[in-house]
Amino acid sequence: MNVEKLIIEAQRGDEEAMNELIKIYFPLVSINTKNFFIIGAEKEDLVQEGLLGLLKAIKYYDPSKIAFNNFAILCIRRQILSAIKSANSKKNMILNEAISNNLISDEYSTLELDFASNDSSPEEIFFSKNKLENFQRFTLINFSKLEKKVLEYIIRGYSYKEIAKQLEVSPKSIDNSIQRIRKKAETWLKTYNLN
Template identity: 45%
Template sequence: MYSDLSDNELLELIGTEKNNEAMETLIKRYGPLVTRQSRSLYIIGADEEDLIQEGMIGLIKAINDYKPDRGASFKTFAFTCVRRQMLTAVSSSNSQKNTPLNHYISIYGDEKSEYMSPLDEMDSGVITNPEEIMMARLRESDILKTIDRKLSKLEIMVLKEYLTGASYEEIGLKLGKPAKSIDNAIQRIRTKLRNI
């Protein structure tokens, strides 16, 4: 029943009736967005689950703070809140560890995508110093070269699909491979890239 309602209808139920089922429906609907965002960031020494948890906090903030009369759709607002929450967590982690290796790096590099490179987000406060920006670009370039060098063509295709939040089955259908082959490829990718 609730899954048929629009975002705004669900938000109205949450706002006026504190409806938990409407809240759960909206969280399930935007859960994949959080997963995609967590996969688009890489923090040395951090777990993807930590980023997902931060993203879920951002999503709940979006649900509580959204105002439809401000002109942005809920989807856009949720994306912004999730991304900002993750970037804040990354920034906090980086400042605590105080080491150049702990800057996050977008796996997307210079590709045009809805997931912006951290170098395009200097106003987020994560990277503001010109020297840090240059170092981040060099690290990003090195990581992308290492990925190209260490992974097979199939593994690179699987990684790109995986980073969009696609399931093993969806990736398998797109690449004409069984889900088990995709799972095996993901495990090889993790092993090969663990030390970059």
């Protein structure tokens, strides 16, 4: 049975189809959790969040709008980022008040939640700030105007459909921009040996 048929069956409540899809896409979940962490949580917690994202992708998938693989990645990452943001929001209240964001524009300030926490040492905070500022400089030089806008909305947790609506462009344009952003971000990670 192909993936499309498995998704249809899973959406109808077929547990075997759901289990088969989880088995097929579990490596995708693992890959998408490897560069993230939640302070005080185990790696398995992020994998569980990734699996929740995969389940949402299966439940809400519409084959007329996007390829399932791309939709699954978006749902998995959105779930992971949402969990990180939620876990770190309370821990970062003091940090966000204490560290000036003068060098970081507003659209990047939410990324700080992923790079530093209230439990971080001054050295970790310093290096996190440098990493964030370095990435911001990279995007200013290497990202197109559309890619910068799309990234801004991704950071805020918007789905690709919501971004398309906000920017008044087709979902396909947003999907293409996200693919380019991903490739450029991977280049940045390799260049700065951060992966």
